Structures are given as C-alpha cells and as structure tokens.
Amino acid sequence: MSILEVKDLTVAFRQDGKTNMAVKGVSFSVDRGETVALVGESGSGKSVTALSTVSLLGDVAQVGGSVSYDGQEMIDAPDRLLRKVRGNDISFIFQEPMTSLNPLHTIERQLTESLALHQSVVGHEARTRVLELLQKVGIRDAESRLGAYPHQLSGGQRQRVMIAMALSNKPDILIADEPTTALDVTIQAQILELLAELKRSEDMGLLFITHDLSIVRRIADRVCVMKDGEIVETGPTAAIFENPQHPYTQKLLSAQPSGQPIAVPAGAKELVKTDSLRVWFPIQQGFFKKVVGHVKAVNDATISVREGETLGIVGESGSGKTTLALAIMRLIGSEGGITFDGSDVRGWSTKRLRALRKEMQIVFQDPFGSLSPRMTCEQIIAEGLSVHGVEPGRNRRDMVAEVMQEVGLDPAMMHRYPHEFSGGQRQRIAIARAMILRPRLVVLDEPTSALDMTVQVQIVDLLRHLQDKYGLAYLFISHDLNVVRAMSHKMIVMKQGDVVEAGSAQDLFDNPQTDYARSLLAATLEPSG
Known part of the structure; x- marks a missing residue:
C-alpha cells in the first residue's frame, strides 16, 4: 500500500470573481523508499499539488478529490490531525532556505523548536538530537554551528539545515520543492546524494519537485510530467527518458542550451583588460577599527575580452566571480590595472565614469x-x-x-x-x-538560473543573437556549466578569489588541468535527452 496516494486532485482559486483551475484531476502515489518526481515548467501546478497534500493552501483554494496519507484522508481533515501530520509525518524542503529560516533565531533554536513542538524533546536531549541531525546532513564541526544565524552560513549549509529540520521528526514522506535550484553544481550534487542516502537509510518516500530533468534522471524512480495543471505523462524514469510519448515531455527533454557561441570576428579589438586586479576587504576590530586582516575576495586576476567575445566565469559561491565583474565596472574599489577600450579607467572621476556607465551594463540573476x-x-x-x-x-x-x-x-x-x-x-x-x-560590455550574472529549461534555451539564443548583431562583449557568470559551454569563447575558473585555470572554453571542458576544475565538471549533471 502506498504511503501517499493522490486521486483526482483538483485545486481552484477564485480571483476577481473568476475561478482559475490550477490543478485538474491529478493522480499519483508515493511508496516507502521511493522517489517520485513532479516535473514541469513554472505555473504547471507542481507546488500547488504538493502544498495540497497537507492542506497548506488556505481558504483561498477550493480543493477537491482525495489525498490519502497512510490511509487517512487529508482533504477537509480536522486541524488537530493536520497539525500532527505537518512537519512530523510529512515534511517540506523549499527552494530558498533564506526565506524559510528565521533570520533572528540561531540554528540550534530553530531545530530544537521543531523537536519541542512535535516530540516534546527539550533541554540536553534536544541539543544532542540536533547535533546528530547536523552531523547526519554533513555539517562539519556541528557544535560550533549551533549558535550561528542563517546569514552566517553558506547556501549549501543553509539547505542542509533545512533538510535536518525536515528530518528532525523522522517523517514518512519528504517533499522537496526545487531544493537545489539556487546552489552551485558541486553543492547541488552533494545535496542530491545526501537526499538519496537519507531516503534509503530512513526508508522515506520522497516527492521531488523540479523543472530540471537532468536532476530527475539522477534521483527519481518514477516521473510525473505536469503541464497546465495536468499530468500528461507518467512512468518509470528510464522509460520516460528513453521513449517519451507526449510532445510536451519530448520538448522538455530536448530543452538544453546547446550549440556553440558565434565566432568572434577576425581582428576584433580588445575591449576590456585587467592586470593583477585585486579586491581585498579589510577586517576591522576594536573601537578604533584597527585592520587585523583582509577578506581576499579577488587575487591578482588578469583577463581580457574582445568585442563580440564571451568570457565565462565559473566557480562556487564566494569564489569572487561577481566581485571581479563589479570591480571591472568600477562599482567597487580595487587595486591593479583596468583598461576599457584602451584607456586606463582606474583614476577616473565620478563625472567621467558616468559616460563609461553607458558602455557597461549588467543583467542580474533574479529579474x-x-x-x-x-x-x-x-x-x-x-x-x-x-x-x-x-x-x-x-x-x-x-x-x-x-x-x-x-x-x-x-x-x-x-x-x-x-x-x-x-x-x-x-x-x-x-x-x-x-x-x-x-552598451559594448554586458555583465550577465547568473541570468538563466532562475528560469525553466525551455526559457533558458530562449534566453541563450537571444543573447547570442544580440551579441552577433552588435558585437557585444559578455562577462558571463554562472554555475550552470551547460549554459556556460553554449555561450562562452573563453573561461576562467575561480576558487576563493584566485583564478585557478584560464583558457578557451573548449579546451577547459575537454581537458581541465586542475583538480578543482575537474571536480566542477564532474559535478555537472549530465544533459537530459
């Protein structure tokens, strides 16, 4: 018998006197020890379906059909039963842990709160259990992290804390809603491996929601493909990938940024160059703000970009990618040479820089x-x-x-x-x-990571078209190496502020020279299709 069974689920929202159907007759099940993936683009109804399992949509939603957990009906269930099941028997992990964790409470307080609420575990016993959970999800030196606040942890660490919180009450079902979208490829691989291991060791059912089919291929046993509130295709993962039947599934599987960047015109002149560029932030202590050290955000970075050329900048969070781009644009202070169109722009006044701003523009991750x-x-x-x-x-x-x-x-x-x-x-x-x-130079800072796969392809094609039409130089920052490969002529790999490898994108993908570059490439999920 399935631990979670959804039959003919419908969800409608009333707005401005109209009823909009978000979910239309969805049926699927999740067994113990099984991973079921809900796949589809934004607006397909994936998250609404997941939230419906424990009636988290509130009074604005009209929910019909049946959701059965361990034989108990969840739709229109009494609040007493729902409070017992939520976060206890069925737990959630969401996409962005910074919006899910309380910024005013320490990690220890947030984890012990869950234990006290659902299991009445407090005091020394709760602290011991929290340490066990943090160690289980791979937080190193867990005891020193108990007093940390969410902003003091990296993205990967915050997501591990969210997983620890979700596991604290030993749930039967874990619902993971886009849990790796905002993470670097190496951290993403670690989180997926962790979830798979925890599913096996805890014998949980895992409902995994994503728009990225390459993740599904790696983690899921069965797949449900959603479009416009309906499941259009379902089956074992291998069968769906090898022989998709529905045109929409076929479209999703083929939606990978591909192709090569358009060749740089012969004789294209150098537009941007840095010489041993360095960005160090001082660490100050005491009443007189004495400098006791530096955060070495960028160390001796030397790059050059020609008109019509794309330089891909890759590396994990905190490696200095965005800091390097902001220094080149003269938006933060730096040391070392910065040349734009043959002019050394380091000593330019604010008034003179204003004219330069027109030549340099930036597109951010989250539109x-x-x-x-x-x-x-x-x-x-x-x-x-x-x-x-x-x-x-x-x-x-x-x-x-x-x-x-x-x-x-x-x-x-x-x-x-x-x-x-x-x-x-x-x-x-x-x-x-x-x-x-x-502009002549455009910084693209993770411009596709928040987008569905089919939309990513459209944006990559658009950027290549604009580059070809206007001879634009791009600094392309991304942790998605499939997109970097489709866009970049040259690449640099950054680690803790250092450029550890540089060269043509093709050479770097085919024959990385450093262990770090090899680990980044190895962590990149295989393209779907």
Missing part, C-alpha cells in the same frame, strides 16, 4: 528582484535614458518599443507591471533595460 514593482515595463526599460539622455532625433517611447521587439516582447505590453509578466518575460525586460543604451 523579479531587480525590477521595481512600482514601475511599468516602459519606465523600467527607459530608466537609463533619463541618466544618459535620448539619442538626438529619437522619441523615448519609440526606442522602448524597438528594443522590446528586439528582445522578443510585444510593445503593446509596455504599460504592464513586472508581476504581470512570466519569469522569462521579466528577464527579457532586464535585458532590454541594458540593451537600450547600446
């Missing part, structure tokens, strides 16, 4: 976080024109319409606000905001 929710699409894209001026003889709205068409957006949508666009459309707005100034 929703980098777009003002109070500005329309038109206002966001045209914002840079207010600073740098409109081209003589050009109308501002015409320029916005033109660049929107160029990035694949309908100019008729320019009066909408960011929340009215999909994730892929928001990223296109961010790209349009950078491109309207006709």
